[in-house]
Amino acid sequence: MAEQGAADPGNNNNNKPEASEGTIIKVTVKTPKDKEEIAIAEDASVTQFKEEISKRFKAKQDQLVLIFAGKILKDGDSLSQHGIKDGLTVHLVIKTAHKASDGGSTSASSSASTQAGSSSTSSPAANPASTTGPTGSGPAPTQAPNIMSGFGDLASLAGLGMGSANFMELQQQMQRQLMSNPEMLSQIMENPLVQNMMSNPDLMRQMIMANPQMQQLMERNPEISHMLNNPELMRQTMELARNPAMMQEMMRNQDRALSNLESIPGGYNALRRMYTDIQEPMFSAAREQFGSNPFSALGGNSESGAQPSRTENREPLPNPWGPPNSSNPSESGGGTTGSTSTSGTTNPSVSNPLGVNPGSLGNGMFNSPGMQSLLQQISENPQLMQNMLSAPYMRSMMQSLAQNPELASQVMMNNPLFAGNPQLQEQFRAQLPIFLQQMQNPEALSVMTNPRAMQALMQIQQGLQTLQTEAPGLMPSLMTGGIPGVPTGGAVPTENPASSPSSAATNPAQQQLMQQMLQMFAGGGGSATSQTPEVRFQTQLDQLNAMGFINREANLQALIATGGDINAAIERLLGSQPS
Amino acid sequence: MSQSTSSFPVKLYIYDLSRGMARQLSPVMLGRQLDGIWHTGVVVHGQEFFFGGAGINYCPPSGTMLGDPDSVVELGSTEVNEELFMEYLGSLAESEYSGDKYNVFEHNCNTFSNDVAQFLTGRKIPSYITNLPSEILSTPFGQALRPLLDSMAINPGGNNINGQR
Numbered sequence: 118m119a120e121q122g123a124a125d126p127g128n129n130n131n132n133k134p135e136a137s138e139g140t141i142i143k144v145t146v147k148t149p150k151d152k153e154e155i156a157i158a159e160d161a162s163v164t165q166f167k168e169e170i171s172k173r174f175k176a177k178q179d180q181l182v183l184i185f186a187g188k189i190l191k192d193g194d195s196l197s198q199h200g201i202k203d204g205l206t207v208h209l210v211i212k213t214a215h216k217a218s219d220g221g222s223t224s225a226s227s228s229a230s231t232q233a234g235s236s237s238t239s240s241p242a243a244n245p246a247s248t249t250g251p252t253g254s255g256p257a258p259t260q261a262p263n264i265m266s267g268f269g270d271l272a273s274l275a276g277l278g279m280g281s282a283n284f285m286e287l288q289q290q291m292q293r294q295l296m297s298n299p300e301m302l303s304q305i306m307e308n309p310l311v312q313n314m315m316s317n318p319d320l321m322r323q324m325i326m327a328n329p330q331m332q333q334l335m336e337r338n339p340e341i342s343h344m345l346n347n348p349e350l351m352r353q354t355m356e357l358a359r360n361p362a363m364m365q366e367m368m369r370n371q372d373r374a375l376s377n378l379e380s381i382p383g384g385y386n387a388l389r390r391m392y393t394d395i396q397e398p399m400f401s402a403a404r405e406q407f408g409s410n411p412f413s414a415l416g417g418n419s420e421s422g423a424q425p426s427r428t429e430n431r432e433p434l435p436n437p438w439g440p441p442n443s444s445n446p447s448e449s450g451g452g453t454t455g456s457t458s459t460s461g462t463t464n465p466s467v468s469n470p471l472g473v474n475p476g477s478l479g480n481g482m483f484n485s486p487g488m489q490s491l492l493q494q495i496s497e498n499p500q501l502m503q504n505m506l507s508a509p510y511m512r513s514m515m516q517s518l519a520q521n522p523e524l525a526s527q528v529m530m531n532n533p534l535f536a537g538n539p540q541l542q543e544q545f546r547a548q549l550p551i552f553l554q555q556m557q558n559p560e561a562l563s564v565m566t567n568p569r570a571m572q573a574l575m576q577i578q579q580g581l582q583t584l585q586t587e588a589p590g591l592m593p594s595l596m597t598g599g600i601p602g603v604p605t606g607g608a609v610p611t612e613n614p615a616s617s618p619s620s621a622a623t624n625p626a627q628q629q630l631m632q633q634m635l636q637m638f639a640g641g642g643g644s645a646t647s648q649t650p651e652v653r654f655q656t657q658l659d660q661l662n663a664m665g666f667i668n669r670e671a672n673l674q675a676l677i678a679t680g681g682d683i684n685a686a687i688e689r690l691l692g693s694q695p696s
Numbered sequence: 697m698s699q700s701t702s703s704f705p706v707k708l709y710i711y712d713l714s715r716g717m718a719r720q721l722s723p724v725m726l727g728r729q730l731d732g733i734w735h736t737g738v739v740v741h742g743q744e745f746f747f748g749g750a751g752i753n754y755c756p757p758s759g760t761m762l763g764d765p766d767s768v769v770e771l772g773s774t775e776v777n778e779e780l781f782m783e784y785l786g787s788l789a790e791s792e793y794s795g796d797k798y799n800v801f802e803h804n805c806n807t808f809s810n811d812v813a814q815f816l817t818g819r820k821i822p823s824y825i826t827n828l829p830s831e832i833l834s835t836p837f838g839q840a841l842r843p844l845l846d847s848m849a850i851n852p853g854g855n856n857i858n859g860q861r
Contacts, residue, residue, distance in 0.1 A: 149790070187776070187816050
């Protein structure tokens with residue numbers, strides 16, 4: 118017989134197809150586990166096919182289920198019926214459990230097997246699996262010290278323009294830029310990512326603790342670690358950081374509380390102790406960390422915290438020649454600083470962990486060693502000055518200062534140069550916007566960066582000053598016009614109308630201020646060693662004070678003029694116009 | 697001749713893992729247009745089956761966290777009943793499609809869907825899906841990202857099928 122009947126259901130004989138007429142085709146039989154090529158006659162039946170397969174796969178025919186094109190091949194069918202041709206693939210499932218039913222399932226069995234199949238599924242919940250990580254942690258900054266480094270969408274580093282290849286510096290700069298722009302800060306705070314991060318006290322704590330100085334600090338002062346570990350406190354602080362008004366409020370309360378505290382017997386000592394225990398190490402922590410960066414050194418003086426984003430920083434940047442500001446070398450950018458002053462008594466309290474005292478921001482700025490080192494650096498490196506001034510954040514800082522004279526004036530008030538001289542403060546405050554404007558004048562800036570120019574200016578300054586003391590009545594108006602205009606080197610005439618109302622009394626102090634600044638920038642002329650005259654003549658000043666010359670400004674000026682010679686200064690003071 | 701074989705519809709659920717971003721960003725990033733990053737699952741017998749980093753999984757259709765598919769392709773129908781199918785999958789899970797065999801480029805969910813579709817219906821899934829890895833790898837970007845992507849596995853969840861031998 119040439120052909121085995123296609124419709125031969127019961128044919129279970131083991132006759133191999135003679136294949137004399139049917140061509141042999143090679144069919145690939147594929148199981149989940151492997152694949153075999155089986156040669157079979159084209160016209161073979163499924164049964165025969167299965168025979169071959171059972172031999173090859175070492176399984177019983179009963180166990181074999183063949184599927185092709187979605188159809189289960191039944192024993193009675195033929196291969197050609199299903200269209201199985203040479204080179205095609207047939208799927209095979211080798212049943213383990215042995216079921217009586219052939220592959221063809223009735224609906225009954227299918228429902229039975231449905232149960233079997235879905236028994237283990239108790240409605241497989243769509244398990245949100247590992248692909249989405251925890252969003253709470255956000256882009257946890259890899260560099261612990263700087264929270265802002267984690268935020269890629271923040272101010273582009275490229276815009277900082279400091280020209281510094283040092284990434285750390287860049288970070289700090291970015292921080293400062295942030296600080297300098299209150300809107301930006303609040304924008305950042307609005308950013309849900311930031312909020313998310315900040316609302317995670319663990320994360321904040323982690324970041325803070327990552328700073329080695331902080332760690333040291335914490336070791337020495339367990340209270341600090343308590344503070345950090347108190348989530349309520351952290352949250353509160355973060356709230357503060359976000360809300361400047363609230364911040365101010367808190368400060369005021371703080372100040373009041375402190376003054377109360379002072380009046381308690383023994384209270385002052387407690388405060389002092391607190392201060393020395395906590396503030397100092399924080400200062401030095403802040404300072405050490407940023408020693409190479411002039412701003413931070415500057416800020417380090419009037420800063421108390423290296424990190425914790427507690428209380429908000431009010432001043433964007435230290436402006437060495439302008440109103441003393443405190444910078445913000447803090448790690449966590451959300452808010453920062455504590456500022457304390459050497460003479461202030463802002464101490465950490467429960468509500469104000471870092472003892473922020475905006476009123477004393479920048480106090481003693483000129484006296485600090487930080488300032489001095491800053492000045493030294495500046496004088497040694499005119500390029501630095503250039504960079505400093507050209508940095509965009511500088512501009513924005515100045516702008517913000519200009520827009521917020523109240524803030525600046527508040528800062529100025531605490532400047533020891535002006536201490537005790539409310540008139541001067543008024544004066545300066547009035548002039549502040551203009552002053553700031555001047556600072557923004559690029560020409561002015563370029564003058565500032567030129568040490569020789571600065572030196573020349575300083576000489577002029579000194580000359581004018583001498584002139585003023587020698588012959589005060591000679592050209593008051595000239596000087597008032599000239600003084601503020603001098604350091605800017607730019608729009609001198611514009612200064613005149615603004616400053617002419619200023620009385621002669623304020624001139625010496627102003628001049629002095631300017632002069633000091635110029636001195637610093639020029640790297641000092643003769644004796645100036647980047648120490649302010651005030652510092653240098655401290656003893657003399659004290660002596661003069663003791664003698665009854667209470668006008669500090671005049672004393673200082675006289676001392677400067679005489680180069681520290683007390684007697685000559687006294688003569689000057691006695692002979693000059695009272696200022 | 698038992699003709700009472702029932703026939704079960706087989707569908708292919710196609711998801712775009714990038715949620716449309718690939719369509720927009722691919723010309724820029726890859727240099728060629730990719731309409732999506734495709735993930736597929738085969739829906740048959742009332743369940744959706746797919747292959748991920750954890751092995752073969754199944755869940756109710758559209759039950760993964762990916763939600764509803766972006767498109768559905770009818771693959772035809774199959775006679776393979778559920779029991780047989782599960783057995784088939786079990787063998788697959790033991791051999792070719794155990795969890796550790798997952799490779800996002802070479803042996804991924806789409807590979808699985810393709811094999812299963814062929815098993816069930818004899819038809820393959822649309823080629824644009826199976827061609828995706830090679831398309832990506834043919835771009836410099838893809839090549840660059842390869843080490844990273846290799847370590848990734850896509851795991852939309854679901855119940856696992858282990859070899860039940």
